Amino acid sequence: MAWQTPKTDWITNPRSPMAVDFNRIEENIKFIKDNIDAKKGLIVDAINSKGDIVTIENSYQELANAITNINKNPRMASGSGQLVKVSDASAKLVVTGLPFRPARIFITGKVRTTAGFWYDSLNYSYLRYNSPYEYAIINDAVVPKTIEDKLFHSGPVIRYSFSLKCTITRNNNGFEALISNPLAPPTGYKTIIDEYQTNYWYAYEQEG
Amino acid sequence: MWETPKTDWVDSDAVNFEETFQRIEANIAYLKYLVR
Numbered sequence: 001m002a003w004q005t006p007k008t009d010w011i012t013n014p015r016s017p018m019a020v021d022f023n024r025i026e027e028n029i030k031f032i033k034d035n036i037d038a039k040k041g042l043i044v045d046a047i048n049s050k051g052d053i054v055t056i057e058n059s060y061q062e063l064a065n066a067i068t069n070i071n072k073n074p075r076m077a078s079g080s081g082q083l084v085k086v087s088d089a090s091a092k093l094v095v096t097g098l099p100f101r102p103a104r105i106f107i108t109g110k111v112r113t114t115a116g117f118w119y120d121s122l123n124y125s126y127l128r129y130n131s132p133y134e135y136a137i138i139n140d141a142v143v144p145k146t147i148e149d150k151l152f153h154s155g156p157v158i159r160y161s162f163s164l165k166c167t168i169t170r171n172n173n174g175f176e177a178l179i180s181n182p183l184a185p186p187t188g189y190k191t192i193i194d195e196y197q198t199n200y201w202y203a204y205e206q207e208g
Numbered sequence: 209m210w211e212t213p214k215t216d217w218v219d220s221d222a223v224n225f226e227e228t229f230q231r232i233e234a235n236i237a238y239l240k241y242l243v244r
Contacts, residue, residue, distance in 0.1 A: 029213050
């Protein structure tokens, strides 16, 4: 029902009120009520998407307070999960079902991964040396950035410095953390990540 | 408390002040409450 211009000239144009006047007055009252329900309702629904906090009967000040409170108290979730193999040299942790879009994410875990390749001159081929990598992922960065390891072989000690890379993709109800080894193997050989151990993760909603 | 506005007035309807004006004014008061 559309808004009808109120008659505001009762003093200069007096007459007995008629049905059209009562209909206009009551329809305009209904028009305002419908608009409040629709527009204030948008704010109420947006706030309640973070949890049932307010109703249409809360004052605008109370709605503002609820928004402020939400901004000061981001939600968090935590859990554990296993990596899923994506390729020989990469695996991902998939987390779904969160009631919010994660902003800050922390992960801890451990894998075995390729530290490097060394040339076996007796067999004329490369041998792969794998080493454990215990990591934390803090604000999308792998910590420690590199791991040092030594291979004691018949010849001189071979020293390796190797690393992992993590790319996190966020969505509205979770995230995917792709962990990969950026080491390029010699032609015909593979860099691997395997022996996944349980990953523990913590996710925080955007603050403010 | 919101009361459904009467929007089917005809000229032959009697205006009952205790009902009609009470409803109109109570609804206006409720609108004021909603926008506080």
